[in-house]
Amino acid sequence: MDFQVVKVKEDILQDNNQKANELRAYLKSKHIYFINVMASPGSGKTTLLVNLINKLKQNFNIGVMEADIDGDVDAERISSLTGVRAIQIHTSGACHLTAQMVEDAIKEFDIEGLDLLFLENVGNLVCPAEFDTGSNINMMLLSVPEGDDKPLKYPLMFEVSNIAVITKIDTAEIFDFDFDKCYQNIKKRNEKAEIFKVSALEDEGIAPLLCHIKKLVNNR
């Protein structure tokens, strides 16, 4: 990567950070808590969100932004399975969301009266970690089939995530997944990360994560 490219990237990230800070201030003025959800493709982001939202919607008004390169699968699914408002964002090939894309989506989305806004980012364990979306916290998912060594190989994602959720734990035996090793690997990247382990399909381990999210939204 030559100097010119590095400089352009620095400028892009700097502009993005500024836009993200503006967005955060705007959402704070509207009293909306914003959670950015990131993970690899197929790690169970939508399934976990459906589970969480169906429990959280008794307490909060919730909106969801679903980001994808292509396809409208997830927004429809979230909406029909939870009844909350969901909007689909297409990134037109881009591997991540910028704060600008989030702002554009919010303009099209009626967020008045929301308490909690989820963003399901593009399935990618690399690029989304570089771009501040304007969220209050980042929640990342690591699914058991991906393996317990992933924090060693994708450091930034774990460094920028306040919450790490290990998903599909009902398959831990099949995939010989070592939770202790995984916890150590995550803590190596981010000592302050709150770690949870769940199976959203089996409705296992959801309560502690739910409690943590409720506390965050209530203290917004």
Next chain:
Amino acid sequence: MDFQVVKVKEDILQDNNQKANELRAYLKSKHIYFINVMASPGSGKTTLLVNLINKLKQNFNIGVMEADIDGDVDAERISSLTGVRAIQIHTSGACHLTAQMVEDAIKEFDIEGLDLLFLENVGNLVCPAEFDTGSNINMMLLSVPEGDDKPLKYPLMFEVSNIAVITKIDTAEIFDFDFDKCYQNIKKRNEKAEIFKVSALEDEGIAPLLCHIKKLVNNR
């Protein structure tokens, strides 16, 4: 994404394509066949490579380039489990490999006398698809736990891949994976893709893929 950024990206991709073509010509002159392996994190790239290489090494001299953002886990693992030469490439945070990075790695790597060179790209279903690495073919892996809908959500990866390997098929029942639907979704993106289904750990379905790769290398 504003015009300036799009323009810079176009320039980068154009430079990369030129470098990739040079690299392809150079490797052809050395009579080396080059396969670029791409997939999400934890989809089983290294495990499949170990299985394939242990069978292919009787017929061919093989080298492996392992690309990671960080960590030396895979090159060591490949080398110790197969006995073939492996080199680790660190992308310093980048989400993909460029042809230039591959060329730099090849300069450090003694490729004299190789028949077959594998590149294990960064675990990412988005960005690596945009960058021609100078390979003769792209082989992408989709693991069963990721889900049969992924070709709809990550179109470019499937469009640019000559071979699509569905991995971890021994877990298909647990994850309610629909092979017919997945085949249709892949073919929707790329009618010419050769599709294989394997479990590298269970040594299942490897023979047809092995046969196809042997044919490609022999006809190089």
